[in-house]
């Protein structure tokens with residue numbers, strides 16, 4: 346007990362100075378999704394299995410698909426990643442997703458030019 | 469039960485002493501509790517019904533969110549039922565991983581409880597200590613599954629993530645530290661006079677009442693009832709684990725504390741055995757999306773007691789009926805009994821001692837007057853139409869609201 350008290354007295358604060366110092370997320374953390382349009386074949390298995398209906402795959406041209414992900418609806422379960430046979434979806438460790446404007450929570454992943462992965466806010 | 473010479477105080481649904489909305493109405497005579505009315509239903513989320521609208525895969529994530537603390541318990545319990553109907557045999561390695569996560573979850577839940585119990589009796593040092601140690605197991609869970617809660621490790625036919633050798637070493641390291649610390653807690657619980665004095669004789673539930681009221685989990689085991697699904701009806705890999713069912717004969721809050729801290733030691737042993745004996749092989753088998761018609765009941769020893777799930781399938785991708793009985797529902801009647809003739813000041817710790825999880829337990833209560841001849845069962849459509857009419861009579865038109873909502877959604 347006394348040892349604990351002395352130890353706690355001299356040790357650094359356990360808290361992080363957040364914006365300056367960011368915690369490293371554990372390996373395998375399920376954060377924001379990324380979508381690789383060039384791999385997607387449009388089978389829509391991800392849409393079917395998503396528990397919250399957060400992901401929508403739209404056909405934008407022949408053999409070209411875009412993914413609209415509602416970050417506010419997504420529960421970051423990564424079921425869509427498991428369901429995708431083409432590995433067109435992946436999780437990242439990105440956790441700083443808070444927005445004041447709920448429109449910004451809708452993110453569109455699509456390809457503007459050939460095989461170029463782009464990410465933009467939904468209009 | 470409540471008459472005029474007794475003072476009636478409501479505790480909850482919103483009350484600083486409760487972390488979740490639940491209503492206790494206490495009839496007091498002086499400081500003494502003469503009777504308790506417990507009313508559930510403030511946090512009913514309609515999960516069982518929602519499960520019927522979703523596929524089995526989607527249900528796993530919904531079921532997992534029944535409880536934040538024992539999320540793995542609920543998802544495993546549900547999946548076991550589905551797997552039984554589908555007749556899949558889950559690979560051994562997957563069963564071991566499920567068992568491992570289950571025990572880590574029990575460790576985190578019991579440490580959490582120890583802190584809460586300490587807090588309720590004003591022993592906040594214990595809260596600080598045990599929650600600090602809980603971080604170790606939370607970090608292990610995050611390492612294995614990616615998340616601290618709602619691990620998402622289960623899938624129908626196995627588990628979603630494998631465990632590597634380095635991760636096993638990390639677990640063992642964490643478990644060794646926790647074991648040392650737990651020995652200290654056992655010492656505190658069995659020797660510290662303030663704890664013994666404060667908890668002994670509080671919230672007594674004797675052996676016969678435990679059986680009569682059907683208490684489960686540590687609450688029952690603290691009254692000397694040898695009841696543990698892990699032993700009685702082994703699931704996952706428990707039939708291959710060597711562990712003891714901890715019981716105690718105090719029958720009070722003190723007994724429940726002792727049972728839980730000693731159970732921690734058993735859990736460390738199970739975790740070690742899981743790691744040592746984990747067989748190689750696949751972690752998941754493919755299960756068709758359509759589950760054949762059938763029904764199954766699955767039992768699971770959650771940290772709070774026996775969890776029961778019933779699943780009925782109809783050959784489609786969605787279940788026809790899912791029924792959940794969380795452990796708190798089995799224990800809540802016992803609370804009523806425990807509080808009788810005790811002092812008001814004991815109420816928080818007695819309620820906390822069953823480690824309640826009201827949101828998991830909550831269900832809709834329909835008050836039915838059996839003398840009323842007009843009683844009849846309503847169909848879903850009739851109920852829907854009735855509710856719209858009910859609101860319309862009060863000036864709220866949902867039909868228009870739905871249309872507006874749709875328009876807005878389409879517009880954005």
Ligand code: SF4
Nearest residue numbers: 385386388389391429
């Ligand atoms: S499951 Fe994969 S390939 Fe199929 S639509 Fe989704 S992202 Fe595309």
Ligand code: SF4
Nearest residue numbers: 395419420422423425
């Ligand atoms: S992570 Fe889960 S909730 Fe989010 S889009 Fe994928 S399946 Fe849906």
